[in-house]
Each structure stands twice: as structure tokens, then as C-alpha cells.
Amino acid sequence: xxxxxxxxxxPKKTVTNDDLAQVMDxxxxxxxxxxxxxxxxxxxxxxxxxxxxxxxxxxIDRAKVSVLDIDLIICATVSPDYIFPTLACEVQxxxxxxxxxxxDIGAGCAGFLFALSTADAYFSTGKFHNALIIGAxxxxxxxxxxxxxxxxxxxxxxxxxxxxxxxxxxLSMVQGSDGAGGMALKCNNRPVSNLYRQLGAxxxxxxxxxxxxxxxxxxxxxxxAVSEALEQAKTAVDDVALFILHQANRxxxxxxxxxxxxxxxxxxxxxxxxxxxxxxxxxxxxDQVLREKRVKNGDRIVLAGFGAGLTWGACVLEMQVEE
Ligand code: COA
Numbered sequence: 001x002x003x004x005x006x007x008x009x010x011p012k013k014t015v016t017n018d019d020l021a022q023v024m025d026x027x028x029x030x031x032x033x034x035x036x037x038x039x040x041x042x043x044x045x046x047x048x049x050x051x052x053x054x055x056x057x058x059x060i061d062r063a064k065v066s067v068l069d070i071d072l073i074i075c076a077t078v079s080p081d082y083i084f085p086t087l088a089c090e091v092q093x094x095x096x097x098x099x100x101x102x103x104d105i106g107a108g109c110a111g112f113l114f115a116l117s118t119a120d121a122y123f124s125t126g127k128f129h130n131a132l133i134i135g136a137x138x139x140x141x142x143x144x145x146x147x148x149x150x151x152x153x154x155x156x157x158x159x160x161x162x163x164x165x166x167x168x169x170x171l172s173m174v175q176g177s178d179g180a181g182g183m184a185l186k187c188n189n190r191p192v193s194n195l196y197r198q199l200g201a202x203x204x205x206x207x208x209x210x211x212x213x214x215x216x217x218x219x220x221x222x223x224x225a226v227s228e229a230l231e232q233a234k235t236a237v238d239d240v241a242l243f244i245l246h247q248a249n250r251x252x253x254x255x256x257x258x259x260x261x262x263x264x265x266x267x268x269x270x271x272x273x274x275x276x277x278x279x280x281x282x283x284x285x286x287d288q289v290l291r292e293k294r295v296k297n298g299d300r301i302v303l304a305g306f307g308a309g310l311t312w313g314a315c316v317l318e319m320q321v322e323e
Pocket of ligand 1: 025026027030031034035109148149150152209210211212214215248249276306307308
């Protein structure tokens with residue numbers, strides 16, 4: 001597998017911690033000290049589809065591939081605009097990739113890692129050659145804005161990558177899930193209600209989280225998954241040039257850095273600007289570090305995601321970039 005091009009997109013509206021403090025009982029000090037988040041981008045005009053399409057178009061342009069050569073589109077999302085059709089099919093129609101098979105996967109904030117791994121598995125059949133993989137979310141519509149313990153943490157955005165079956169950039173991939181812990185981070189769908197079981201009008205359901213359980217899961221699981229991915233890739237942790245972790249919380253990233261005995265400077269971060277954008281965070285940050293030229297040719301980098309499911313994924317990539 002080789003990454004040919006990446007892109008990202010965010011809503012225009014930014015909302016600072018002080019903006020939130022004006023409409024709910026919170027403060028910049030509380031949010032910043034516990035999470036590192038300073039602001040987030042919140043969709044007003046945008047949708048999950050429009051953000052995904054914008055990120056996809058940038059990735060396709062930079063990959064310099066014809067849309068007709070894309071034969072696979074996988075979107076990772078927990079906040080699609082429709083239950084069906086899938087986000088991937090909406091993106092396919094918008095970018096004109098009419099020869100692609102398109103579908104969504106749901107793996108929470110680890111979604112992009114699961115999409116990357118799925119593309120790799122499709123490539124290994126020999127039948128697929130170029131995949132567009134996207135993480136895109138509008139989590140703001142899934143928040144209970146009267147629940148200050150969750151709504152301040154999340155934001156909206158999208159990240160995309162065009163990957164090809166040529167090349168050997170993906171050195172290892174580790175994935176896992178713990179469904180038994182899943183209720184720590186959940187959002188109900190509509191309940192069964194029909195002619196034979198009438199529940200009447202239902203309110204929308206919103207994100208519910210046991211923050212402390214999710215925190216403990218993340219600091220336990222991410223170092224383990226990263227170490228396993230490094231071992232599989234026969235790469236020493238000190239030889240990793242950059243870590244791109246899911247951007248949930250600065251304290252989680254600090255704890256992972258400490259457990260891996262690595263300096264925090266090797267951990268790219270943009271959660272201060274975007275908050276937690278779930279499946280979009282890893283591809284959007286990857287796009288950012290590539291555009292900032294923080295990755296050199298031959299660098300080994302680690303991507304890691306974790307979240308609702310509970311689910312996690314980590315991989316080691318050997319980067320090929322034009323200097
Ligand atoms: N502003 C001010 N106070 C808030 C608040 C907010 N936005 N949200 C919660 N509080 C209050 C609570 O009501 C509680 O008050 P009480 O002690 O009077 O009952 C108190 O702050 C809880 O504080 P504390 O226990 O110090 O919080 P914490 O250190 O556990 O941090 C999280 C809370 C959510 C930041 C932390 O648990 C966390 O980061 N968890 C991981 C969440 C995550 O990343 N999820 C997504 C993973 S994909």
C-alpha cells in the first residue's frame with residue numbers, strides 16, 4: 001500500500017472555550033487543563049457529506065489519480081447524514097468515482113485505522129487497486145448541549161487519503177475490540193417501534209460517556225497496540241519519527257508518551273484547534289503534518305486510533321514523500 005494524497009476539511013465556524021462558557025456552566029480553564037482543547041469547528045452550513053467531499057477532492061487532486069481509477073471508497077463515520085444510503089455512496093456520486101465499490105464502516109474513533117486495514121485486505125485480493133478512504137463526522141449534532149461533560153470535547157471535520165495497492169508503506173497493522181466495555185461511550189439509535197410494538201414519538205438520542213472509563217481504556221490499550229504494531233514492523237520505538245494518535249485529549253496523549261518513554265514533541269497534536277473529531281482526527285492530522293512537511297522520506301510513523309466500541313487500531317507506515 002502507498003499513500004498517494006491526503007486532504008482535510010473543517011466547518012468555517014469556530015467556537016472557543018470562552019464562547020461555550022457564555023452559554024453553559026464551564027470555563028476555558030476547566031476544558032483546557034483537563035483536555036488541551038481550546039476551540040472546535042462546528043458545522044452550520046456544512047454536513048458530514050459536504051466535509052467528506054471537500055477532503056476527498058483535495059486528496060484526489062494531490063494524489064494525481066483519475067477518479068475513474070478509484071475502485072474502492074470506504075468511509076469511517078458514526079455521524080452520516082443518512083442511515084442509508086451510505087456516506088461513501090454520497091461521496092462517490094459527488095466526486096464522480098463511478099467505477100468504485102463504496103461502503104461505510106463504523107468503528108468509532110478508530111474508524112480510519114479500520115478503513116485503512118480494510119482497503120489493504122481488499123488490495124491483497126488483487127482485484128482492487130486505488131482506494132479513497134475517509135473519516136468524516138459532524139458530532140455536534142449528536143451532542144446533548146446541556147451535558148457539559150461531553151459536548152465541550154467534540155467537534156466536526158473530515159480527513160481523506162487516496163491509497164494505492166502499489167508500494168510497501170504499511171509495515172504492520174494491529175486492531176482489536178472490547179464489546180464488553182462498549183457502553184462506556186454510546187449513542188442510541190431509534191428503538192424498535194412498529195405496528196406491533198408502539199412506543200409513540202421518540203426523542204433523539206445523544207452521546208453518553210463514562211469519561212473516566214474511556215480514559216482508563218485509552219491509556220491502557222493504546223501503548224499496548226502501538227508496541228505490538230512496532231514489534232510486528234520490527235521497528236524500535238526510538239526509531240519512530242512521529243506519532244499520530246487519535247486526538248481525544250492531551251492528557252491521554254501525554255500518558256501514552258510517558259508509557260512509551262518518548263518525548264511529547266514526537267506526538268503531533270491539533271486537538272487544541274479541532275477538539276475530538278472521532279474518525280476524522282487521524283487522517284486530518286496526517287494531512288496536516290504532510291502539508292507542514294514534518295515527515296521526511298523514509299520516516300517511520302505510527303498512526304493509532306481508539307474509541308467507541310470499544311475499539312482500537314495502530315499501524316506503522318514507512319513514508320514516501322516528495323522532498
Ligand atoms: N466544565 C466544568 N466542569 C465540568 C465540566 C465542564 N465542561 N464537565 C464536567 N464538569 C465537572 C463535573 O460535573 C464534575 O463535578 P463534581 O466533581 O462536582 O461532580 C467534575 O467536573 C469532574 O471533574 P473531574 O473528575 O476532575 O474530571 P476528569 O479529570 O475525570 O476529566 C474528562 C473529565 C471527561 C475530561 C476525562 O474523564 C476524560 O478525558 N476522559 C476521556 C474522554 C474521551 O476522550 N473520550 C473520547 C474518547 S474517543
